Amino acid sequence: MDLDAQAHRSSALPAGGAQRGGSGIPGGRRKQRVSMADVAKLAGVSSQTVSRVSTGHPSVVDSTRRQVLAAMRQLGYRPNSAARALRYGRFNTIGVILFGLSSTGNSRTVEAIAAHAAAEGYAITLIPVGVPTQDNVLGAFTRMGELAVDGVVIIIEVHLLDASTVALPPGVHMVVVDSDAGDRYPVVDTDQADGARQAVHHLIDLGHRTVWHVAGPAESYAGERRTAAWRQTLTEAGLPIPPIERGDWSAESGYRAGLRLADQAGCTAIFVANDQMALGVLRALNERGRTVPAQVSVVGFDDLPDASSYQPPLTTVHQDFAAVGQRCVQTLLRQIHDEPIDPGTNLVPTRLIVRSSTAPPPLADRAARECRG
Amino acid sequence: MDLDAQAHRSSALPAGGAQRGGSGIPGGRRKQRVSMADVAKLAGVSSQTVSRVSTGHPSVVDSTRRQVLAAMRQLGYRPNSAARALRYGRFNTIGVILFGLSSTGNSRTVEAIAAHAAAEGYAITLIPVGVPTQDNVLGAFTRMGELAVDGVVIIIEVHLLDASTVALPPGVHMVVVDSDAGDRYPVVDTDQADGARQAVHHLIDLGHRTVWHVAGPAESYAGERRTAAWRQTLTEAGLPIPPIERGDWSAESGYRAGLRLADQAGCTAIFVANDQMALGVLRALNERGRTVPAQVSVVGFDDLPDASSYQPPLTTVHQDFAAVGQRCVQTLLRQIHDEPIDPGTNLVPTRLIVRSSTAPPPLADRAARECRG
DNA sequence: TGCCTAGATGTTTACGTAAACATTCAACGT
DNA sequence: ACGTTGAATGTTTACGTAAACATCTAGGCA
CATH class of the missing domain: 1.10.260.40 (lambda repressor-like DNA-binding domains)
Known part of the structure; x- marks a missing residue:
């Protein structure tokens, strides 16, 4: 690899464009x-x-x-891809607008998007939005308008886009991830509701009298969908609905919520809206001497790679981030190629991974319905 | 947002380029x-x-x-950014070549790179390499050659680039993260060695007779640097060097290594090469009834956001991924703008975060040197 | 033998932008 | 009054590529 040669060459060249190169003279201006x-x-x-x-x-x-x-x-x-893009009117590039990669699923979704886009000959460009204020989102859209992209995947709570002043530049196609705006934009999303339903059902089927809930932040539609499904599943089962504890997705916030739940006498089953918070909940319960799963069962959501190494290994809802990314790319490319797209929300199924953090409740807390079996 | 209008327009247009537009006639072919x-x-x-x-x-x-x-x-x-890029000879875009975003620090580094690049008016393009074979890396380089980037950040073990056949396209500048190729490429990296040294010293200072080690995969230079520093620190302290357990960065592999270490009688202190494996080690020790930190102390590396919620909260070495990303962008832009760059490796300092997974060894195992204090 | 066909190659042009150069015009000083 | 200046704007051109069109060559067939 000739890094050195390169460096020398570039430093040996006349600095500015002083020579103002005559048409084709090589070596005049930096060719x-x-x-x-x-x-x-x-x-x-x-x-x-x-x-x-x-x-x-x-x-x-x-x-x-x-x-x-x-x-x-x-x-x-x-x-020269710029010249090609100019000639073809296409950039072969997909933009991804997001808050940050540190959030749990984002990085894996982006990874899948990148992989599948690459397979189709598309590169992906990241357009990060620092703080999710509406101004910043608008800024990202403006920047994106000037960006060399044929389409964008938006991994941002979509209600931030609802400012009527936002005008999406024509000719840029989009797909929204993680939203409930199914009828306005093409949407690809994990089936949040069904995942939550599976989690809650699992706990009910184990005989728990009800299921407590540590929710994500109220601003998150994905979180709200999980919470709504939790509530609905309990309602359909005719079970009481305990008060909600709310976290911010972080393990620390899960810990705080877990401490509060540990003091609730009748709490034998907890559905936590994501794995990170579940980690905190597990720690809180352990500190308070409430054993999992003997005394309290915990179910998470996401199936992080680490979840199988929590103490105890966490029963959780598996999200197929790779599939989400793949369908995003697919939907976007169909738009770009002027092919018809299936309207409405494209839901990626989830499945419950049962590990060691769930079990039937202690005998004293066992629900009557458990006796059917 | 006029998504609908857009959709209608595009579907109402004649499909293929059937009209083969005369030069400037608007409306003929899709203008x-x-x-x-x-x-x-x-x-x-x-x-x-x-x-x-x-x-x-x-x-x-x-x-x-x-x-x-x-x-x-x-x-x-x-x-039209393609036309602009063609005119200026610049894309205002930085490429990032990496294996995947799921790996611990990558996503945060990329995030920081994206943020700082955006601040400088640069977008970033992701160039994922599926499997880290040499062929794939070469493929990425080839693709990158055709890509619209002014420079690349390479977040890949650099020895994969050493095939002499790789010819970096001239005019593309690069910065390598996470490597020991300090004298061949500009390198930005976390100060792996010092971080490991701090971790081991901390355990020694607590009075442990030696420090066991769960290493990362042998192919990882970052991992090897941590391991080498662990060994050197022990050597300098005149302590014996226990056999190495090796994992693959995953919590699961840490768990397996932890099970093996739990059976080692004299093992009272473990330096684990990353937090995820440390999570597995904690679980293994717990399962084997060896309490942390009373019987065994554990130190990790990375300071994941979750590390403070492990059981017990993990003492670990904090990596400043944001700083790494920021320096990458800075170094790359200096190259792109033909400014001189400081040669050699640009090391980002680490610091030890002491939490609850470390303590002095049990009395029976206390080292003689502990009595000095 | 000479024309025709098809495949290989060369020439022209447009894609959208912005630097370089050219032009216009009003304000100013002598 | 007239030349000079400089600001505002228009005109030409090149950036690198590839489609469209033009040309050229060799081989087939009457």
Whole structure:
């Protein structure tokens, strides 16, 4: 790898554009990049032939092709994607607008998006929004308008986009992840409701009289969907609905919520809205001497890679982030290629992973319905 | 937001490029994007004036500027970044080559890179490498060569780049994260060695007779650096060097290593090469009835957000991923702008976060040197 | 032999932008 | 009054690529 040579070259060049290069004089101004014309000259063909070789056009005779390829290698030619994009009117790039990658699922979703986009010949550009204020989101949209993207995946609570002043630049397609705006935009999302339902049902089926809940922040639609499904599942089962504890997705907030729940006498089962908070809940219960799962059962949501190593290994709802990313790319590319897309929300199924943090309640707390079995 | 209008428009258009548009006839073929010329025509000025307004050039009289801005808004003009990139020879984009975002620090580093790049007017493009084979890395480099980036941050064990056949396309600058190739490429890295040293010293200072070690995979230079520093620190302290247990960074592998260590009689202190494996170690020790920190002390590395909620809260080495990302961007931009860069490795300091997983060893195991204090 | 066909290659042009250069015009000084 | 200046704006051109069109060559067939 010739890093050194490169560094030397660039530092040896005349600094600014002082020479104001006459048209084609190489070496005058920094002839930064090798163009097709350069390759063509060396190979003794026209630049169009170089173009044909570059794009794999069939009607180039083999000897010519080899000659051109040799010249390309010799000069270190690489196609100028800006010129290509200009020519084609396409960037072959997908933008991803998000708050941050540190949030649990985002990084894995983005990873999947990147992987699948790459497989389709698309690169992805990250457009981070620092703080999720409406102003910042608008700013991201403005920036995105100037960005070299053919479409965007928006991994942001969509209600932040509802300011009527936002005008999405025409020609930019979009897919929204993690939202309930199913009828306004194409949406891909994990089936939050069904996941929560499975979690709560699991606990009910084990014989618990009810299921307590540590919810995510109220601003999160994904969180709210999980909470709503928790409530509905309990209602359908004719069980009482305990008061909600609320966290901010962090393990620390789960710990605080867990301390409060540990003091609730009748609390034998907890559905926690994500695994990180569940980690905190487990610690709180342990500190308060309430054993899991003998005295209290805990179910999480996400199935983080670490969840199987919690103490005890966590029963949780598995989210298929890879599938979400894959469907995002697929939906977006269909739009970009002017193909029809299935309207409405594209739900990715979840499944419950049963580990060691759930068990039937202590005998004293066992529900009557358990006796059916 | 006029998503609907957009959708209708695009579906109402003639599908393929059947019309093969005569040169400038609008409406023939899809006149996809609004150009400066369109704005100029509407505003009754030359396209150069539109350009001047667009770039904020001072010599445009206010009335003209307002006229142009109005026309821009009316037509929904947005600059074509491909044309700009072609004109300027710059993309204002930084590429990031990595394996995956799920790996611990990567997502946070990338996040920081994205944030700082955005602040400098640069977007970032993700170039994921599926499996870290040499072939794939080469593939990524090839793709990157064709990509619209002015520089790349490489978050990949650098020895995968050492195939002599890799020719980095000239004109693309690079910074390597997480490597020991300090003299060949500009490198930004967490000070792995010092972090490990702090961790081991902490345990020694608590009076442990030696410190056992759960290492990362042998292929990881970052991991090897931590291991080497662990060994050196013990050696300098004149302490014996126990056999190494090795994991693959995952909590599960940490668990398995922990089970093996739990059976080692003299093991009272463990330095684990990352927090995730430490989580597994904690579980293994707990299962084997060895209490932390009373019987065994554990120190991790990374300071994941969750580490403070482990059981017990983990003493660990804090990595400043944000600083790493920031310095990457800074170093890269200096190269891109032809400014001199400080050669060699740019080390980001770490600091030990002492929580509840470390304590002096049980009396029977206390080292003689402890009596000095 | 000469025309026709098809495949290989060369030439022209447009994509949207902005630097460089050219032009216009009003304000100013002598 | 007239030339000079400089600010505002218009015109030309190049950036690198690839489609569209033009040209050229060799081989097939009457």
